[in-house]
Amino acid sequence: MNSESPVSHGPPRLTGERGAGGIGHRWKELKVQDGARGALIAFFSTVVVFGVVTWVILSSSTWPAVRRQFFSVRHLREVWPAVWGGFALDVKMFIVAEVLILAFALLVAVIRSLRGPAFFPLRMLTIVYIDILRGIPLILLILILGFGVPALTLPGVPNDPVFWGVTALVISYSAYTSEVYRAGIESVHESQRSAARALGLTQWQALRFAILPQAVRNVVPALLNGLVSLQKDVALVSILGVREAVREAQIYNARTFNYTGLIAAAILFLIISVPAARFTDWYTARERRLRGGH
Amino acid sequence: MDEAKLRVRDLRKSFGSKVVLDGIDLDVAEHQLVCLIGSSGSGKSTLLRCVDLLEPIDSGSIWIDDEEITAPYVDPNAVRRRIGIVFQSYNLFPHMNVLDNVTLGPRRAHGIDRESAERRARELLERFGLADKVLVYPDQLSGGQQQRVAIVRALAAEPELLLLDEITAALDPELIAEVLDVIRDLKGQGLTMLLATHEMGFARDIADVVCFLDQGRILEQGPPSEIFSHPSEPRTRQFLERIIDAGRL
Numbered sequence: 001m002n003s004e005s006p007v008s009h010g011p012p013r014l015t016g017e018r019g020a021g022g023i024g025h026r027w028k029e030l031k032v033q034d035g036a037r038g039a040l041i042a043f044f045s046t047v048v049v050f051g052v053v054t055w056v057i058l059s060s061s062t063w064p065a066v067r068r069q070f071f072s073v074r075h076l077r078e079v080w081p082a083v084w085g086g087f088a089l090d091v092k093m094f095i096v097a098e099v100l101i102l103a104f105a106l107l108v109a110v111i112r113s114l115r116g117p118a119f120f121p122l123r124m125l126t127i128v129y130i131d132i133l134r135g136i137p138l139i140l141l142i143l144i145l146g147f148g149v150p151a152l153t154l155p156g157v158p159n160d161p162v163f164w165g166v167t168a169l170v171i172s173y174s175a176y177t178s179e180v181y182r183a184g185i186e187s188v189h190e191s192q193r194s195a196a197r198a199l200g201l202t203q204w205q206a207l208r209f210a211i212l213p214q215a216v217r218n219v220v221p222a223l224l225n226g227l228v229s230l231q232k233d234v235a236l237v238s239i240l241g242v243r244e245a246v247r248e249a250q251i252y253n254a255r256t257f258n259y260t261g262l263i264a265a266a267i268l269f270l271i272i273s274v275p276a277a278r279f280t281d282w283y284t285a286r287e288r289r290l291r292g293g294h
Numbered sequence: 295m296d297e298a299k300l301r302v303r304d305l306r307k308s309f310g311s312k313v314v315l316d317g318i319d320l321d322v323a324e325h326q327l328v329c330l331i332g333s334s335g336s337g338k339s340t341l342l343r344c345v346d347l348l349e350p351i352d353s354g355s356i357w358i359d360d361e362e363i364t365a366p367y368v369d370p371n372a373v374r375r376r377i378g379i380v381f382q383s384y385n386l387f388p389h390m391n392v393l394d395n396v397t398l399g400p401r402r403a404h405g406i407d408r409e410s411a412e413r414r415a416r417e418l419l420e421r422f423g424l425a426d427k428v429l430v431y432p433d434q435l436s437g438g439q440q441q442r443v444a445i446v447r448a449l450a451a452e453p454e455l456l457l458l459d460e461i462t463a464a465l466d467p468e469l470i471a472e473v474l475d476v477i478r479d480l481k482g483q484g485l486t487m488l489l490a491t492h493e494m495g496f497a498r499d500i501a502d503v504v505c506f507l508d509q510g511r512i513l514e515q516g517p518p519s520e521i522f523s524h525p526s527e528p529r530t531r532q533f534l535e536r537i538i539d540a541g542r543l
Contacts, residue, residue: 194348195385199399200375200451209398213389 072260079252079261086245087268093162093244094234097169098227105174106216109181110207126178133175139236142168146240165237173230180222184215221287224280228273235269245269298357299324299455299486300345305354307337307344307510314340316510318354322455322488322503327481329497329518330490332507333533338490339382341507342457345488346379358455375403378448382460384440386432386447392419393428396447404451411450418446422476438469445476456480458489494534494543498522506530 057063111119112126133141145168150159158164188211196206216223238247245268249261300322307315315337322328330338343349345356347363347370356364363373386395396415400406406414419425422442432440441461448456458477462470474496480487481500491497497504498518505515506527514527522543525531537543 191381191383191385192387194343195381195387196398197371198346198348198374198377198379199447200371200403201399202371202403205402209402210387214387217389 068258070259070263072258075252075256075258075260076264079249079264082243082248082252083245083261083264083268086243086248087265089162089242089244090234090269091272093166093169093237094231097166097173097234098230100166100170101173101177101226101230102223104170105177106181106212108174108178109185110212112178112182113185113207115203130175130178133172134179136172138168138172138233139239141172142236142239144168146237161240161242162237165240165242169230169233169237173226173233177223177226180219180226181215183222184217184219185211187218188214221280221284224276224283228276228280231273231276232269235265297324298322299326299359300488301357302341302345303355303357305341305344305356306352307340307349308352314510315344315351318510318512320505320512320515322486324486325484326502327477327487327489327500328503328505329501330488330505330507331492331494331497331533336507337510338507339459342379342459342488342490346377346457347373348379371403375399375451376453377455377457378451378453379457380441380444380448380459380461382463384432384437384444384464386440386444388432391429391431392424392435392443395432395443396450399447399451415446415450418449419443422446422479423472436469437465438472441465441469441473442476445473445480449480454486456485456487458487458491460490460492462491462493494522494537498543506533508533 108126108129111122112130114123142165146161146164149157149164150161153159185207192210192214193206196210197203201209235244235246238244238250241247243251245265246262249265252261253259298321300320302318302320305315305318305320306313318337318341320328320341330341332338340349344351351364354364355362358373358376362368363370387398390398393412393415396419397408397411400411400414401408416425416428419428422445424439424442424446427435427439427443432443435443441464445458445461461477462473465473470493474493477487477489477496478500489497489501501518503515504518504521505512506521506525506529507513508529514521514525514530521530522534525534534543
């Protein structure tokens with residue numbers, strides 16, 4: 001659609017100035033008309049395509065059944081309070097997990113990038129942690145922690161599935177996120193570290209004041225991507241029986257054999273994840289533009 | 295020479311199989327400005343980085359006053375707090391404004407309170423014609439201004455010794471003078487400096503001692519009048535002839 005829009009056709013100034021006034025002028029008119037026509041074509045083709053698709057769906061013999069199964073207003077009214085309440089729990093778990101992930105992953109990344117032989121065991125520990133946790137499917141980790149640990153019935157260890165679900169999310173996502181941070185740390189030029197150390201700053205201070213602020217700024221888009229992904233994966237905690245949106249919809253579905261609740265849950269997730277994805281794109285493009293400007 | 299500020303003895307350093315410093319002996323007396331000259335890859339930068347303990351050395355020793363800074367029990371951070379260094383590529387912190395760049399060292403490494411650090415930074419910036427750049431970010435400054443900020447940053451903690459590594463090499467010709475003027479000023483203040491440079495005219499005018507480095511050794515050293523007019527080593531003569539041919543002296 002863009003290539004057809006009037007904006008992308010710059011006014012053909014050279015031709016207009018060089019050629020006989022009339023011809024140049026006419027050519028320009030033609031181009032503008034072409035652009036306007038392009039926009040019109042795009043508009044109508046969109047209407048036609050979506051119109052046809054809608055008509056095909058609505059007129060198909062199975063549509064009434066599909067509507068009853070997935071888009072029933074009556075069922076929506078009935079299931080909504082439970083799904084909405086469950087979604088609030090999803091959002092809460094997401095926020096708590098994200099904050100913990102951002103902090104814990106940074107700690108892991110910092111430890112992994114420490115230099116000097118004295119830190120070797122710590123560095124090794126972080127590498128083992130990252131390798132193992134990135135290699136285990138998240139759903140498996142949730143099952144192991146959520147069902148396995150409470151089954152030990154150890155004194156003082158919580159058996160709340162929400163607690164273990166969020167814990168599993170945090171330790172799994174932190175492994176990925178720490179690698180994002182580490183990429184950011186490594187993207188800052190070595191000379192910045194030299195400059196900081198030359199001022200007499202310790203290794204830790206050089207990281208804290210010179211390296212990390214630049215590193216984090218470099219990876220904000222990647223962190224935002226992780227955030228969008230986490231927001232959806234929170235629903236995996238439902239396998240522990242936590243009554244969040246997906247679980248509530250499933251319960252209703254099991255009772256009524258109607259899927260409207262699941263669609264409602266899907267829409268609730270989309271309401272957060274689509275704007276978050278658009279924001280990530282916008283932010284990334286803006287950063288690129290600002291950096292490119294210098 | 296026994297009150298030398300900086301003494302380097304038989305300093306050796308290799309990167310892999312490449313010998314970069316091959317037994318350097320060097321003295322810099324207090325208040326002196328010593329220039330290191332020599333072609334690229336002769337070891338000038340590495341020597342400066344070794345003196346600031348930014349590169350581990352293979353063997354030899356470096357002394358400041360009567361303290362061996364290369365001894366194993368010495369805290370390198372404490373040494374670096376006494377030495378200032380300015381790099382060819384400025385290496386300012388792009389996420390900090392000029393004032394924060396200059397006060398980072400005094401505040402975090404020296405524990406000076408914010409107010410005193412900023413007062414001193416503003417004084418220095420004013421002295422070097424940067425008073426109106428205090429709150430500006432590095433990418434809004436010209437190369438010459440950035441390098442002057444980098445010099446101020448190195449001076450902010452009042453170093454006993456200032457190391458300058460090809461500080462004009464990345465600058466446009468018309469910006470070189472403003473940076474060299476700063477060095478002249480500092481020399482007038484009696485600051486002890488060790489400077490690696492390609493600016494032979496400047497070295498001849500201002501240095502107390504010129505050292506010619508070649509393949510990791512100091513081949514010849516002496517007052518500039520001697521080195522530039524009557525070099526005794528054929529390699530020095532060759533190097534200077536090339537410089538003169540290139541119109542740089």
